[in-house]
Amino acid sequence: MSGCTMTxxxxxxxxxxxxxAVTAGLFFVGGWVFNSYKHFDEIAEANFTLIPASIIIAVGVLMFIVGIVACIAAFKENKCLLAVLFSFMLVILTALVTSGSLGYAFRKDVSNAVESGLDKAINAYHPNSTQKDQLDYLQRNLKCCGVxxxxxxxxxxxxxxxxxxxxxKSCCVSGINCTLAQRKMYNDPKYIYQQGCYEKLEHIFMYNLGYIAGIAVGLAVIMCLGMICSCILFCRSKEVRYEALGGQYSGLRV
Structure with a gap:
């Protein structure tokens, strides 16, 4: 076996x-998004929140299968498995490029949807609404107030x-009661959170997008290396078969 084949x-x-390992991480992230969604389903549109989480989990399942196929194909050098592995990796690589392109192209639409959702939630806010609980959760945890x-x-x-x-009350700085009418201190950071929730959410989105982009690039590089390795083993399996056939018939004379 050549050094290239062994490598x-x-x-x-x-x-x-x-x-x-990546599959475990994707399942964790997807599950976290689904679990967190209950706090924001009245603020953000469902298709902007759950579709990415569904894609993450679907890619995780596919990568788990690819991991199994990769190990078996490498061990047995089976041409059929190597071809299947190459196809799976090509599909995942295409999905990474496509999703990255779509995410960049529609980033403004997502941003506008979040801003619109926040605005609607604030206008619908009253003691018995689901928007109240979700907006209070958002403002309290992100330390923001209003859109x-x-x-x-x-x-x-x-x-x-x-x-x-x-x-x-969720707009009040921790430990302060800023809800009293005589305390109309909208510009006083000692009493009321000064940053809007839209700006906070946008910052979190862009911050996380950088990490996601870096991970996607890393996965794309791994995919390319995997495709190269599968091609080398696929071609090597052909050479071995031809060498075996040549040795079998080398003693025959015409």
């Missing part, structure tokens, strides 16, 4: 193990008529 076999097995700032609550459709220009 390709070992490389393919290592790639298979990497795929299993762009606390003054958004002054014109909130359901909140403003009865709140006397105050803000919800």
């Amino acid at each position: 390709s076999k070992v490389g393919l097995m290592v790639i298979g193990l990497i795929f299993w 762009n700032n606390a003054s958004d609550w002054i014109n909130a459709k359901n909140w403003a008529p009865t709140a006397n220009k105050s803000v919800p």
Whole structure:
């Protein structure tokens, strides 16, 4: 067995193990998104939240299968399995490039949908609404207030008529009661969170997008290496078969 073939076999097995590790990570991320969605389903559109999570889990399942096929194909040098492995990797690589391109192309649409969802949630905010619990959760945990700032609550459709220009308690800095009408201190960071929730969410989105892009590039490189290794083993299996046939008939004379 040549050094190139041995390197390709070992490389393919290592790639298979990497795929299993990545699968565990993808399942964790997908499950976390589904679990977190219950806090924001009235604020963000479902198709912008659950579709990416579904894709993540689907890719995780596919990568788990590819990891198994990679290890078996590398061990047995089976042409059929190597061809299947190459096809799977090509599909995943295409999906990575396509999803990355679509994510970049529609990033503004997602941003606009989040802003629109926040605006609708603030206008629908009242004590018995699901938007109340979700907005309170968002403002309390992200330490933000309103869409762009606390003054958004002054014109909130359901909140403003009865709140006397105050803000919800979730806008108050921890330990401070800023909901009293006489404390209309919208620009005082000692009492009210100054940053809007839209800006916070956009920052988190762009921050995480950088990590996702880096991981996607890393996976794409691994895919390319795996495809190269599978091609080398596929071609090597042909050479071995031809050498065996040549040795079998070398003693025949015409």
